[in-house]
Amino acid sequence: AQSVTQLGSHVSVSEGALVLLRCNYSSSVPPYLFWYVQYPNQGLQLLLKYTSAATLVKGINGFEAEFKKSETSFHLTKPSAHMSDAAEYFCAVSDRSSGNTGKLIFGQGTTLQVKP
Amino acid sequence: GAGVSQSPRYKVTKRGQDVALRCDPISGHVSLYWYRQALGQGPEFLTYFNYEAQQDKSGLPNDRFSAERPEGSISTLTIQRTEQRDSAMYRCASTSNMNTEAFFGQGTRLTVV
Numbered sequence: 001a002q003s004v005t006q007l008g009s010h011v012s013v014s015e016g017a018l019v020l021l022r023c024n025y026s027s028s029v030p031p032y033l034f035w036y037v038q039y040p041n042q043g044l045q046l047l048l049k050y051t052s053a054a055t056l057v058k059g060i061n062g063f064e065a066e067f068k069k070s071e072t073s074f075h076l077t078k079p080s081a082h083m084s085d086a087a088e089y090f091c092a093v094s095d096r097s098s099g100n101t102g103k104l105i106f107g108q109g110t111t112l113q114v115k116p
Numbered sequence: 117g118a119g120v121s122q123s124p125r126y127k128v129t130k131r132g133q134d135v136a137l138r139c140d141p142i143s144g145h146v147s148l149y150w151y152r153q154a155l156g157q158g159p160e161f162l163t164y165f166n167y168e169a170q171q172d173k174s175g176l177p178n179d180r181f182s183a184e185r186p187e188g189s190i191s192t193l194t195i196q197r198t199e200q201r202d203s204a205m206y207r208c209a210s211t212s213n214m215n216t217e218a219f220f221g222q223g224t225r226l227t228v229v
Contacts, residue, residue, distance in 0.1 A: 004158075009156075036220075041222065042222060043119075043120065043207070043219075043220035043221050043222045043223065044159070044207070044209075044220040045220070046217050046218070046219075049217070051215075090158050090159075092158070099215050100147075100164075101211065101215055101216060101217065101218060102147050102149045102164060102209055102210075102211040102218040103149065103161055103164060103172065104151075104159070104161065104218065105161070106158030106159050106160070107158050108156070108157050108158050109156075109157070109158050
């Protein structure tokens, strides 16, 4: 069975500092991998996804993530945090064999706080 | 519509009552998904439809939960005889086909008192 673990339920960074949100997955075969962001009172929005191409994936708002098969990780990074990045971030996986990118297994989420 | 629309946004109900939550997906989207999100947790899959056919209901926690999508567009998630443990955010998502991005609605916050 697939699972997702996000290390750290809360991360706090200063504005302009590096953002690193950690995600590890468990799966018998490499899954599709996603990062979603949830702003207050809004729905989940896709930041980026890894399907089968380059292992370094660039997303919206300056975020990127690198798929590392040997570490079963898909950590999310941004070089310089902005106040508007404060939100809750979810890592998710879906089953590659089914191709069903809507049936997702989510991690428990990481709340990012950005301090001025 | 422009995005996935869910109604109501908030629902407070008394224990034992039935509730119906509505999801209006993006126009033309083939697949529709229901998720439940407890406080402090990530969303958990409940069920999904391709057109009007319910393809997978493995995530429905018990037989008090049911869903339908009779015309392949709007879907209703029904919870019968609600219990306090049913309190959560219920989210709906849709995709244009199997290999595309899932778009999520704002969710319905259900509180059972």
